[in-house]
Amino acid sequence: MPGLPAARKPAMVQxxxxxxxxxxxxxxxxxxxxxxxxxxxxxxxxxxxVSVFDSTVVxxxxxxxxxxxxxxxxxxPAYLPAYAAGARSGIxxxxxxxxxxxxxDLGRLNQTMDAAMRGHPYVKSALDxxxxxxxxxxxxxxxxxxxxxxxxxxxxxxxxxSR
Numbered sequence: 185m186p187g188l189p190a191a192r193k194p195a196m197v198q199x200x201x202x203x204x205x206x207x208x209x210x211x212x213x214x215x216x217x218x219x220x221x222x223x224x225x226x227x228x229x230x231x232x233x234v235s236v237f238d239s240t241v242v243x244x245x246x247x248x249x250x251x252x253x254x255x256x257x258x259x260x261p262a263y264l265p266a267y268a269a270g271a272r273s274g275i276x277x278x279x280x281x282x283x284x285x286x287x288x289d290l291g292r293l294n295q296t297m298d299a300a301m302r303g304h305p306y307v308k309s310a311l312d313x314x315x316x317x318x319x320x321x322x323x324x325x326x327x328x329x330x331x332x333x334x335x336x337x338x339x340x341x342x343x344x345x346s347r
Contacts, residue, residue: 207248207322209287212279212311214272215241219257226259234260238268242275244287244314250321252287254313256306264306274307287315288322 219237227233239257246252261267281300285293293315297308320327328334 252318254310
């Protein structure tokens with residue numbers, strides 16, 4: 185891409201005549217990651233508690249050599265219906281339908297996921313996030329720029345404090 189420093193050029197991707205980046209999903213990998221809590225445990229009503237957040241990381245590989253990453257990390261199986269094992273099961277159901285699809289065509293990809301699985305947005309979120317990561321890498325732009333620009337240099341994060 186002219187005008188970009190060499191370090192910011194995207195990886196080799198196929199370029200059709202119109203100059204649009206194209207690539208296809210070649211593989212979807214799913215990883216389970218235990219995230220221990222600094223405080224030791226997180227407790228809430230009904231005697232529920234967790235000491236480790238069960239996170240799921242998704243890596244979407246493409247035929248262009250790019251990999252995009254996404255994550256789903258619910259607050260535990262008793263807190264929300266977005267429990268981690270269910271997210272991984274849902275991703276396993278959706279993944280075969282996404283192989284060969286263009287990860288940069290976000291609207292079509294979301295339609296494909298919605299047609300294959302009603303509801304369960306927490307399952308689809310990690311896959312969607314990984315595709316946005318791929319779009320940013322292909323365009324050599326931060327995802328925040330693709331979404332309309334950076335809000336500021338810093339911002340407050342949600343933080344649950346267990347007592």
